[in-house]
Amino acid sequence: MEPFISIYTGALLAGCDEVGRGPLAGDVVAAAVILDPENPIAGLDDSKKLTEKKRELLFDEIQQKAKSWCIARASVAEIDKINILQASLLAMTRAVRGLHIQPEHVLVDGNKLPKWSYPAEAVVKGDSRVAAISAASILAKVTRDREMVLLDKQYPGYGFADHKGYPTKVHMDALEKLGVTPIHRTSYAPVKAKLEQLRLF
Secondary structure, three states, X not given: OOOOOOOOOOOOEEXXXXXXXXOOEOOEEEEEEEOOOOOOOOOOOOHHXXXXXXXXXXXXXXXXXXXXXXXXXXXXXXXXXXXXXXXXXXXXXXXXXXXXXXXXXXXXXXXXXXXXXXXXXXXOOHHXXXXXXXXXXXXXXXXXXXXXXHHHHHOOOOOHHHHOOOOOHHHHXXXXXXXXXXXXXXXXXXXXXXXXXXXXX
16 A cells, blocks of 8 residues: 655654554553654554564654654553544544643544544554554554553453453353453443343342
């Protein structure tokens, strides 16, 4: 796919992305990054296309070389209260606002923009077309993956370290056998169905 050409040509361009819309458990995590053209980072790409080892290496390099970066989130409670789309937009808003250098323009992965005052453009498949969005996707994914590994120890038996909360067979079987945890999203159909089942019995 062709790289995205933004209408903005200045140096204070932020890329923003989120991870974790599909899982049944855990927060949705977003990141925003302003890269430094004088300090380039090789190998940036959609975080899903990179190996875990490569993501981990780039995670550290991005934090060292970027002009500014911020990682933010929306909680499970917020997801259940306002829905996952709005929670994702909220997490991205928090990430951009949390940059210690405020951007003049923001490129956001996807086809929807948060309701904010920043000049911005939505970029479909932006995590593979815009370096700053790729960097944001890497920070968000590594952060969320690490958190799910820790939550696996807190809630053993669900396999969070492996599937990261996505609705795999292992996860669905564990949900049926072990029930719903405080980190499950009760607004999601499989979790809601399990809770309804428990109410009936």
